[in-house]
Amino acid sequence: MEKHAASAMNGSSLQDFSSGDVHVLDDGRSINDFIDDQIKTLQSEDSEEPFLVLDLQSVIDHHQQWLTLLPRVKPFYAVKCNNTPAVLRVLRALSTGFDCASKAEIQMMLNLGVSPDNIIFAHTTKPMSHIRFAAAHRVQTMTFDSEEELRKISLCHPKARLVLRIAVDDSDSLLRLSSKFGAGLGLVEKLLGLAVDRDLTVIGVSFHVGSGCTGSQAFQRAIADARQVFDIASVLGVQMSLLDIGGGFSGRDNFQVKFEEFADVINAALDKFFPPDCGVQIIAEPGRFYVESAFTLAVNVIAKKNCEESGPGGQIMYYINDGVHGILSCVVNDPAHPPIQLLPHRAVGVGEVRYRSVVWGPTCDSLDKVSDSAMIPELQVGDWLLVHHMGAYTVSLSTDFNGFERAKIFPVVTEETRRLLELRHTSA
Structure with missing residues (x-):
């Protein structure tokens, strides 16, 4: 090891x-x-x-497993899952990115010397003061899923690099998220049009299949949905370059669906809908996977x-x-x-x-x-x-x-x- x-x-x-x-x-x-x-x-x-x-060795072992099985996907660790400083320091040393949901989490990572470019502000309902904080500290990448969030960002951080979070089928998950977060596919064209009208830059798409996902095909369906959003954006003249496949991965070896099965499905879907030469960066937001x-x-x-x-x-x-x-x-x-x-x-x-x-x-x-x-x-x-x-x-x-x-x-x-x-x- x-x-x-x-x-x-x-x-x-x-x-x-x-x-x-x-x-x-x-x-x-x-x-x-x-x-x-x-x-x-x-x-x-x-x-x-x-x-x-x-056990810090467990964190390192899981990172190596991630690199081996999902070589195209850069992990952005979900700080909310466990913010123990020793975990964060090890992950920084391993060159992961970090998924932050508040200005406190952003500040925590900046204090550890993490580059703002290695942080995604992955929360679709942000207080305006938190958006201004991100702008002041050069954290550019953040998610949105509504017209109101676009309005707030245009006022507080007009140079942000935006990622549209879409709602996906999370019926296979123990903790479902799409009832609270994510825009339906029917709203995508409208939201992208509003972003263009406000001169905002949308660089990609994110989704989350839910926590404790028990069906690997949920990722195949979600990646296919994301491809539709990329195609809609292209018609509108919005050139996207980022896909965030979220989290939902257990960190337990005895979980009912092995991580290897998830990886096989994700890799196949990425090769089909976002092949390696397409110019799209793939990231994810694992939390449990690293620390559970x-x-x-x-x-x-x-x-x-x-x-x-x-x-x-x-x-x-x-x-x-x-x-x-x-x-x-x-x-x-x-x-x-x-x-x-x-x-x-x-x-x-x-x-x-x-x-x-x-x-x-x-x-x-x-x-x-x-x-x-x-x-x-x-x-x-x-x-x-x-x-x-x-x-x-x-x-x-x-x-x-x-x-x-x-x-x-x-x-x-x-x-x-x-x-x-x-x-x-x-x-x-």
Whole structure:
């Protein structure tokens, strides 16, 4: 992997890459070893706060997979998915672009040294102050899907490079977006005409098939729709040069549709409708794909209640120190997130009885329920549970409701990856 990842790195970017909070694993040590050590450290400090471990190698591996399977498509990472600084710094070093949805996200990327040319302001309903901010900081590329958005842009950023977002069939997705964003094909000619009348520059088309897409043919249909928009634009004298195929890619190896299948369909559709010699740049906005599998959450059992029917086949209630107002917000906020699997950190004996368990979060909110049917061995107060695949729309949605602190994040790399990224490790 080191050799392959090295080919994906941008040497000049790496010279500026530094992080004081990245933990380097000594030779032979694993992330599980790091989790063990962190739990021991917390116990020695009379603490049991939840924490996340970020495997930066996973982010790099997914980037290499992207480059291998979608070589024509430049990824613009969706910052909203997870804005952990270590993730953003690694992706900058890997020379990805960035999909930002607000002036705060734009400022975050500019502060990390990202060029404005490597940012797309991919939000179709932007506050006018945010548009002016983008203009002042030379962020030129942004999306629109309505006449009103064109009017705002003409007033605040008339030199912007515009991308028309179209609504596409997202019926195969767990989280559908076209009911809120995107212009129907029937409005395309009107919107492009209005842009021409306002002397605005439209450079391309974007779409999003929805998050947690379960049908690869959705991309084929959407790319075909985009081709229609390019053809309409050509008739109007608008020469487009950019296609943004959005996101919707899971980052889990066990997702029901493999990334390889999506890539095969996308590559075939691009070759048919936008062949390599057509002069159109292809980009995408993956978020989950990069970070979903890179984060593991460790939580502590802080309370326990045995119900009357507890015993073999019975029920036990546990209270853990993260819940739906924290990292586990995905339980209620993210239809594209699979059911939570709570794994005991301790060793589980062969044949050990499992109980149907209700798992609550720590807050005073009765809706703060993580699971009402977790089948787990009996646990004691003070035991730890691990939850894998916790990188997508978790960190960015967590709160400190009731005063419960957000889970601390520990980025971890192997020594080989540290050398690859030229990171200087200092203890947290």
